[in-house]
Amino acid sequence: MPRTPVPDVVGEFLTRPNPAVIATLRPDGFPHTAATWYVWEDGRVLVNMDATRRRLEHMRRDPRVSLTVLSEDEWYRQVTLMGEAVSIEPDSDLHDIDRLSTHYSGQPFSGRHQERWSAWVRVDRWFGWDGGASWPPRKAT
Amino acid sequence: MPRTPVPDVVGEFLTRPNPAVIATLRPDGFPHTAATWYVWEDGRVLVNMDATRRRLEHMRRDPRVSLTVLSEDEWYRQVTLMGEAVSIEPDSDLHDIDRLSTHYSGQPFSGRHQERWSAWVRVDRWFGWDGGASWPPRKAT
Numbered sequence: 182m183p184r185t186p187v188p189d190v191v192g193e194f195l196t197r198p199n200p201a202v203i204a205t206l207r208p209d210g211f212p213h214t215a216a217t218w219y220v221w222e223d224g225r226v227l228v229n230m231d232a233t234r235r236r237l238e239h240m241r242r243d244p245r246v247s248l249t250v251l252s253e254d255e256w257y258r259q260v261t262l263m264g265e266a267v268s269i270e271p272d273s274d275l276h277d278i279d280r281l282s283t284h285y286s287g288q289p290f291s292g293r294h295q296e297r298w299s300a301w302v303r304v305d306r307w308f309g310w311d312g313g314a315s316w317p318p319r320k321a322t
Numbered sequence: 323m324p325r326t327p328v329p330d331v332v333g334e335f336l337t338r339p340n341p342a343v344i345a346t347l348r349p350d351g352f353p354h355t356a357a358t359w360y361v362w363e364d365g366r367v368l369v370n371m372d373a374t375r376r377r378l379e380h381m382r383r384d385p386r387v388s389l390t391v392l393s394e395d396e397w398y399r400q401v402t403l404m405g406e407a408v409s410i411e412p413d414s415d416l417h418d419i420d421r422l423s424t425h426y427s428g429q430p431f432s433g434r435h436q437e438r439w440s441a442w443v444r445v446d447r448w449f450g451w452d453g454g455a456s457w458p459p460r461k462a463t
Contacts, residue, residue, distance in 0.1 A: 202343035204353035212345035
């Protein structure tokens with residue numbers, strides 16, 4: 182898998198409000214997956230969770246995550262990002278979840294009384310795939 | 323997470339050609355995710371890979387997988403399935419990949435000269451989620 186930074190076309194893809202699934206590690210090492218909102222910013226990914234979500238415990242214990250981002254309208258295009266949660270902080274004023282909610286739905290987050298947490302994931306490796314071949318296409322040498 | 327079997331409404335959801343992301347474990351324990359076709363059958367999941375795919379090696383080494391299935395038209399509805407690959411066999415006559423391709427695209431698989439492998443995952447646990455709450459809704463007690 183190539184190391185980051187990602188090519189511009191991949192960065193542009195990642196800025197859209199795409200469906201995504203994040204994998205974390207349970208204490209027994211079993212992978213755990215869940216759909217998630219994310220925001221891509223300067224080679225990092227912001228995710229945000231209710232305080233009761235299992236993946237919050239998982240990332241506190243073992244920061245390694247993998248995120249597969251699907252295209253909004255053609256899910257055979259996918260970009261997978263692998264890296265580590267480098268910051269896990271309370272989202273006390275709901276600033277981050279509002280940012281994510283506005284990105285995906287155009288509206289601030291509806292749950293104003295939840296305890297939310299934000300994690301920033303530093304992305305170290307990535308790959309892209311589109312209907313049976315690497316994406317973006319590798320340049321001929 | 324509840325143990326299988328899944329409720330009928332979840333089973334019905336899983337029979338559709340939904341987008342899905344599968345997590346496997348790298349030899350170093352890092353989670354690895356990728357979009358995948360799947361077919362749900364009697365509490366098991368069929369997936370199929372080109373012989374060169376990393377997740378094939380991963381499942382041979384450690385059978386634990388997690389699969390998050392998104393709704394085709396509303397990806398906030400999700401079902402996650404956790405279990406173990408109990409069978410990994412060559413798909414010599416492309417029967418399985420044709421089954422998957424037909425399920426998703428209505429056509430047999432286009433790559434007639436690939437070496438493909440099938441894995442059946444026995445699903446042990448599951449959870450469903452829809453826009454901020456468990457799905458299907460838990461019955462009041």
